[in-house]
Amino acid sequence: MSRSKSGVYFLVILAMVFWGFTFVAFKFANLSFRPITIVFFRLAVSIFFLFGFAFFFKRLNKIKLKDQKWFLLLALVEPFFYFLGEAYGLTMVTATVGAVIISTIPLIVPFAAYYLFREKLTPMNYLGLVISFGGVLLVVLTRSGGLAADWKGILLMFVAVLSAVSYTMVVKVLTEDYTPITITAYQSFYGLLMFVPLFLIFEIKHLDFSMVTGQSLLAVSYLGVFGSGICFILITIGIRELGAAKANIFGNLIPVVTAIVSYFLLKESMPFMKILGIFIVILGLLLSQISSLRVKPKKGRESVRHIPNA
Known part of the structure; x- marks a missing residue:
């Protein structure tokens, strides 16, 4: 593995770790704010951060008129349908269960990526995905084998999943002409x-505003700067350099991080x-990366591989 490729893997893993914290941060923000309010302030914070960063480092591209529809x-x-599903879904399920449902994104992305961009996964990639998802299920299974969660919350979280898959496909198109930031x-x-x-x-x-606390403000700030800012920059780099399917495989790390953080901050249980x-998820991720992703672009569209920069 080349040094530059190793750097991309590190950035993608970092994004997943940051995202794992967002599910817990939402729970703290929800103590003072309603779901839509959280999303509204989250995006407002991210805009100030992102445009400020882009102007300072001169990384902002001018959007072509023909690409406005893609943006x-x-x-x-994402963020509209994704955050509607995630924000209201997280009011009905625990942070860990929500993160587990979101982690199914890597299982769906390869099929969409194959259909649209002819990205192919090897049998070892699929084996790693299945094993990893099996580990994800163990994270939230009860002793009786059931999954304690509100079905409406689960449905809303899957709205977020489908939105994220669609987001990944659109980003794949835009990374050919625009920087991640x-x-x-x-x-x-x-x-x-x-x-x-x-x-x-x-x-x-x-x-x-009488219900607002320093803790909830810090949580919203984290969601804006990291959840809606830095994480999206990092995963966009990953999609551009690794491909949509392979970059999203690491999404199974999110519930692992969330489960650990929830145990310490939200006092959620951590049984055997x-x-x-958690260990099975990590094993699956390692197996999925043994074989390289073979990319066969559709005629008229070349696979994009640039030197990473935001």
């Missing part, structure tokens, strides 16, 4: 515009099955 579609699937900044900007009507109509009347599941 609008990107914002529609450009994509992430405009994605957040258009997403915020979509949430403005919902915030003004349904949420602002419920905003009670959860610990075993």
